[in-house]
Amino acid sequence: MSLSARQSRLHLELGDAGFSVLGLSGKEELNRPFAFDVSVLADSFAALLDCLGAPVSLFMTAPDGYERRLNGILTEARVETDLADGRSIVCLSVASRLALLQLRTDSRLILSETLPAIVRQTLCRNGIDENALRLELARQYPVRPSTLQAQENDLDFLLRLTGRQGMFIWTDAADDHEILHIADTTNRCPMLARELLTYTPNAGMETDKGPGKVGMLGIIDRAEMVPARHWVHDVHENAPEHPILSGRASDQANAPARDAAGTSAVNFGSGLANEEEAKHEAVIRAQRSNCIRQTLSIRTHAADLRAGAIIRLDTSGYSCTLGGDYLIVSVEHTARQYGGLGLTGQADSPYTNTAVLVRRETPWRPEIKPVGELPLIFSARIESRDELAQLDSAGRYNYRQYPDSNSAAHAEASASVRRLQPYASPSETLPAGWHLPLHDANEVLISCLNNDPDRPMLVGTLANPARRSVVTEENAHQNRLLTAGGNDLTMDDWRDKSAISLCTFNGHNMLHLNADVLGHRVNLVSSQGQMECYAKKTMATHSGDTLTETVSNNRLQQIENRHGTTTNKKEVHHQANTDGDISAAEHIQMESGQNTELTAGQDMRLDITESTRIQVREQDALIHIDSGSLTVQAEQAITIEGDGKGEIVFEQNGGGFRMAPNGDITLYGDEISLSADAINFYGPISKEVTAPDAVPATGVAEVLTAKAISDLASEQPSDAITILLEDFYGNELDGHFQKLKGRPWRFLSDMGDERTGVIKDHVIQISGVHINRCFQFGIKDIKLNIGED
Numbered sequence: 001m002s003l004s005a006r007q008s009r010l011h012l013e014l015g016d017a018g019f020s021v022l023g024l025s026g027k028e029e030l031n032r033p034f035a036f037d038v039s040v041l042a043d044s045f046a047a048l049l050d051c052l053g054a055p056v057s058l059f060m061t062a063p064d065g066y067e068r069r070l071n072g073i074l075t076e077a078r079v080e081t082d083l084a085d086g087r088s089i090v091c092l093s094v095a096s097r098l099a100l101l102q103l104r105t106d107s108r109l110i111l112s113e114t115l116p117a118i119v120r121q122t123l124c125r126n127g128i129d130e131n132a133l134r135l136e137l138a139r140q141y142p143v144r145p146s147t148l149q150a151q152e153n154d155l156d157f158l159l160r161l162t163g164r165q166g167m168f169i170w171t172d173a174a175d176d177h178e179i180l181h182i183a184d185t186t187n188r189c190p191m192l193a194r195e196l197l198t199y200t201p202n203a204g205m206e207t208d209k210g211p212g213k214v215g216m217l218g219i220i221d222r223a224e225m226v227p228a229r230h231w232v233h234d235v236h237e238n239a240p241e242h243p244i245l246s247g248r249a250s251d252q253a254n255a256p257a258r259d260a261a262g263t264s265a266v267n268f269g270s271g272l273a274n275e276e277e278a279k280h281e282a283v284i285r286a287q288r289s290n291c292i293r294q295t296l297s298i299r300t301h302a303a304d305l306r307a308g309a310i311i312r313l314d315t316s317g318y319s320c321t322l323g324g325d326y327l328i329v330s331v332e333h334t335a336r337q338y339g340g341l342g343l344t345g346q347a348d349s350p351y352t353n354t355a356v357l358v359r360r361e362t363p364w365r366p367e368i369k370p371v372g373e374l375p376l377i378f379s380a381r382i383e384s385r386d387e388l389a390q391l392d393s394a395g396r397y398n399y400r401q402y403p404d405s406n407s408a409a410h411a412e413a414s415a416s417v418r419r420l421q422p423y424a425s426p427s428e429t430l431p432a433g434w435h436l437p438l439h440d441a442n443e444v445l446i447s448c449l450n451n452d453p454d455r456p457m458l459v460g461t462l463a464n465p466a467r468r469s470v471v472t473e474e475n476a477h478q479n480r481l482l483t484a485g486g487n488d489l490t491m492d493d494w495r496d497k498s499a500i501s502l503c504t505f506n507g508h509n510m511l512h513l514n515a516d517v518l519g520h521r522v523n524l525v526s527s528q529g530q531m532e533c534y535a536k537k538t539m540a541t542h543s544g545d546t547l548t549e550t551v552s553n554n555r556l557q558q559i560e561n562r563h564g565t566t567t568n569k570k571e572v573h574h575q576a577n578t579d580g581d582i583s584a585a586e587h588i589q590m591e592s593g594q595n596t597e598l599t600a601g602q603d604m605r606l607d608i609t610e611s612t613r614i615q616v617r618e619q620d621a622l623i624h625i626d627s628g629s630l631t632v633q634a635e636q637a638i639t640i641e642g643d644g645k646g647e648i649v650f651e652q653n654g655g656g657f658r659m660a661p662n663g664d665i666t667l668y669g670d671e672i673s674l675s676a677d678a679i680n681f682y683g684p685i686s687k688e689v690t691a692p693d694a695v696p697a698t699g700v701a702e703v704l705t706a707k708a709i710s711d712l713a714s715e716q717p718s719d720a721i722t723i724l725l726e727d728f729y730g731n732e733l734d735g736h737f738q739k740l741k742g743r744p745w746r747f748l749s750d751m752g753d754e755r756t757g758v759i760k761d762h763v764i765q766i767s768g769v770h771i772n773r774c775f776q777f778g779i780k781d782i783k784l785n786i787g788e789d
Contacts, residue, residue, distance in 0.1 A: 009061040009303070010335055010351060012038055012092065014051055014074060022089060022338050024058075028307045029330035031159060031168045031366040033096035034070065036333070039080060041341065042090045048077045056094045057176065060303035060333070060351065064214040066194055068304045070171075071178040072096050089343075096171050097178050100126045101155035107378075108406050109414050110147040115161060118147060119182060122154050134181045136188040141165070146415035148453035152372050160369045164270070166284040168366045170308025181308060186327050186364050191310045197302060198314040217352075219318050220297040226250055226289035227265040232281045234272040237418060237455075238394075246278035248286040250293070251362075269450025288365040295329070296322060296357045305331050305355050313357075326357035327364050371451050377459060378402070382442040383411040387484075389437030392416045397438060397458060401446060417446075419458040439484055443467070720767040721747075723777060725759070743782065749775040 010021035019040035026036030036058060042048060051074050060068040076093035083089065104126060110118055116135055124130050149157045162169070165184065172179045183189065200215030231247040247264075267285065272278045298313070305311065307328050315322040335351035358364055380401040384390035391397060396416035400406070406413050423434040438444065443462045449455040463469035470480045481489040486505030492498055496517040503510035512523040524531070533539070541547070549555075557563070565572060574580065582588060590596060598604065606612070614621070623630065632638060642648050648659040655669025725740065740759050747755040751770035759779065769775075 009063075010337065011059050012040055012094075013057045013059070014048075014092070015054055019092075020341055021058075021335070022341060022343065023336040025332075025334050026094075027330065027332045028070075028171070030170055030307050030364065031163070032330075033098035033102075033155070034072065034171060034307075035096075035099065036070070036072075036094045038092045038094055040090055040092060041083075041343075042088050043086075045077070045079050045088050045090055048074075048090060048092070052077065055176065056092070057173075058094055062214050062303040062351075063301055066214070066302065066304035068306060069173045070094070071173045071176060073100075075099060097126075097128050097132075098155065098169065098171070098180065100128070101158060102153050105151065105153045106149055106157075107151055107401060108149050109401060110144075110149070110406075111408065111412075111415055112143055112145065113147065114143055115141045115165060115167075118144075119158060119162065119167075122158050123180065126154060128180065129177070132177055132179055134179060136181060136183040137167075138185045138187070139165075144454070146454060146456075148448070148456060150378070150448070150453045156369065156372055159366070160371065163366045163368045164281065164284070166287065166363075166365045168308075168364065170306075172306070172308070186310075186360060186362075189308055189310050189327055191312075192304060192306075194302065194304055194311070196312050196314055197298075197300065199317040201317075214300065214302050216298045216300050216313070216315075216318075218299040219315060219322065221294075221319070221322060222297065223294045224292055226293050227263045229264040230282050230285040230289065231264055231266040232270055232272065232278050232285070233266060233268045234270055234278065236273055244272050244275060244278045246275060246282045248279070248282035250286050250289045269452060271450070271452040271454050284365055285368065287363045288368065290362050291329075291358050291364050294358075296326060297354060298357065299352060299354050301351060301353075303333075303351055303353070305353055307331055310360055311355075311357070325360035327360055327362075329356045329358055329364065331355045371448075371453060377445045377447050379462075380444050380446045380458075382438045382440060382444055383413060384440035385411050387439070389439050391437065395419070395435060399444060399446065399458070411440075414456075417456050417458060420460065436481075436483070441467075720765055721769065721771070721775075723747075723764040723766065725762040725764070740779065740782070743779050745777065745779050747775060747777050 010024060012019045012021055019042065022039040022041060024036055024038045026034065026038075028034035038058060054074050056072050056074050058070045058072070060070075062068075072094045073096075074092060075095045076091075078091050079088050080091050081089040101122070113121075116137060120130065120133060120135065123133060147161070152160070159169075162182065167182055167184045170181050170189075172181060181188075198213075198215045199219060200213060201217060227250065229247055229249045231245065234244045236242075236244060265285070267281075270281055272281065296313075305328055307330055309328050310325055311328055312325050313323055332354045333351070334349065334353070336347065336349045339348045378401060380399040382389075383398050383400050389397075390411060394416070396418055398411050398414050398416060400413040419435075419438070421434055423432070425432040438458075438461060443464050444458050445460045445462065446456050447459045449457055470482045471478055477492060477494045479491040479493065488501065488503050488507075490499075490501045492500070498515045500513040501510065503512075508526070508528040510523065510525045510527075512521075512525075514521045514523070640648065642659070642661070644661045646661060650656045651658075655672075657668070658666045660666070741761075743759050745757055745759055745764065747753075747766050747769070749769050749771040751772055753769035753771075755766050755769060757764070
């Protein structure tokens with residue numbers, strides 16, 4: 001360091017070099033990095049260019065010996081004047097390390113951290129040693145779910161967060177490094193080493209007895225109108241039905257009479273979570289008004305004044321009411337001493353500063369910075385851990401914004417955020433809404449509610465080349481909703497061919513409403529599984545033309561009560577490829593206005609458990625058999641009865657009998673035989689017997705002599721006889737014929753051979769019997785018809 005620099009009241013040290021200060025101007029203020037422009041005399045400007053960012057110490061000494069040291073960094077160097085001797089007057093910009101935060105702009109989302117932790121981390125990532133930090137906080141600060149820095153430099157980000165909580169920052173020097181203090185109460189601000197600063201208009205003047213007394217050269221008392229009350233109002237997303245509202249009156253103890261008592265300032269949408277936060281912010285805003293309502297400005301030569309310190313004033317020479325302890329809010333420094341260092345042509349001025357003060361008992365709060373100019377909407381992507389959308393219990397998402405320096409794990413880069421939806425439930429007890437889930441890597445747009453970066457919300461999603469829009473130039477006539485699972489709702493606005501289609505993956509289940517002008521139609525299809533139609537009450541199906549049903553397997557209808565099929569004009573046709581079955585637990589009634597026809601290609605069988613009645617009300621009844629026989633069989637009586645209005649006739653091939661209406665019976669035929677063990681006639685009998693032809697004369701024939709006598713073929717024993725049991729219709733021992741099983745049977749041939757047994761099935765084998773022409777076969781209690789075969 002040169003001798004001139006050592007003797008100067010203002011000098012600067014940059015590394016190992018010392019410089020005489022020709023002049024300086026600068027300002028230090030609470031919550032701002034100090035900045036000074038210092039003019040020095042340098043031998044080489046080029047050597048200074050390599051010192052950008054290097055530590056700098058600026059020393060200022062008051063006439064009364066109190067010294068001030070500022071430790072900062074060199075941020076800029078520029079040549080002001082080149083001197084004839086080869087030296088240069090160089091302007092060096094010296095600033096607090098806090099200014100480094102202005103050089104770093106970022107977009108990041110910080111999760112689950114307290115405000116002090118965010119402050120410490122932000123300062124340290126800009127090269128500020130953690131040992132140089134002093135967090136002097138009186139309050140406890142909760143964990144913040146998420147904190148967004150959106151295109152802000154780190155300093156604006158930090159001041160925005162701390163200002164909302166009433167925190168403020170000042171700097172101090174310790175040896176060769178800078179100390180940063182962060183506090184939330186003025187009680188943590190230190191007193192200056194100088195015990196008292198007195199109002200002395202001529203302070204600082206040099207005398208022959210030594211330096212003069214340093215005091216206040218001038219005082220300016222300033223007052224300003226402020227709102228009488230501050231309100232904060234917000235709505236929290238978890239309880240929108242309960243507004244958050246709190247107010248705080250400005251301190252009226254020292255308020256000027258001209259303050260309007262009815263004025264108020266209302267701040268809405270501060271991102272408050274509860275009533276306590278609202279009360280705290282209302283207090284902070286009211287205290288900020290108190291800080292600017294009344295301030296005191298002083299001009300001095302006291303170089304040791306610094307922002308963030310407490311100074312005691314004696315203003316008795318100016319005003320008895322202004323004395324007391326004050327917090328130094330800001331200090332502006334100026335000095336020019338070119339002439340003192342042998343340089344002419346510059347107007348010199350002694351070191352002077354102007355300080356702005358507020359009373360110590362007034363809690364000082366910084367200006368609450370508004371949110372910087374944020375992008376109205378910025379890009380992000382949804383993150384999920386699997387194929388399904390990852391939502392929390394409130395339907396909120398995790399996302400990662402672009403760009404983002406956050407290194408958090410996948411799906412953990414943000415707190416859960418809400419999504420803007422076309423419709424939501426009007427009340428907690430009435431669940432309703434419209435939500436199409438967003439999946440991993442969906443590109444989305446993020447906006448901030450009330451322009452608060454800490455209240456992000458999803459406002460929409462975007463298509464991109466990796467995730468094409470479902471509507472493009474190829475199908476611009478469609479309005480389409482297609483989900484990740486392949487469920488598709490398409491509303492087609494093609495002229496004269498409008499249609500609506502709703503289908504599942506690959507169209508396996510589909511509803512198609514086609515309004516084609518050439519033919520409207522509706523299709524409901526389940527191509528892979530079942531379909532069920534259900535109506536709690538009436539279900540109606542109407543067809544203006546043909547109704548066709550095609551069933552590939554069975555068709556079953558189960559009806560609780562009545563079932564009816566009615567045609568208004570033509571016939572009803574039921575057709576089966578094999579059997580047709582009509583059954584009823586009670587009655588079956590078939591009725592026609594004209595003819596009723598039953599046609600069978602083969603047999604027709606009526607199996608009736610109880611009675612059968614056929615009644616012809618007006619005309620005739622006809623049973624006609626083209627080929628074959630008619631058999632009427634009854635286990636008991638068979639009765640044929642007329643009502644006396646016509647004959648009953650049984651006739652075949654010219655023979656038969658007639659029953660006249662009066663009851664007379666006539667038997668007629670070429671030959672009539674009556675055969676019985678006994679025939680009895682009762683009543684008058686009239687008979688006519690025709691004489692037979694004459695018997696010819698008889699004679700004696702010659703006796704024949706037998707050569708030999710052999711058995712007749714019919715008298716030879718038969719190997720076996722097979723008797724097949726079947727009913728009248730040729731059915732072998734079917735279901736209704738099972739009653740024959742176990743019944744005894746008896747066989748008797750005309751040669752006298754007899755056999756007996758019990759029926760086991762429909763075939764009876766009999767062997768070792770002699771038959772000439774015929775045999776008798778009987779089953780107990782059963783009448784049989786013995787065939788000729």
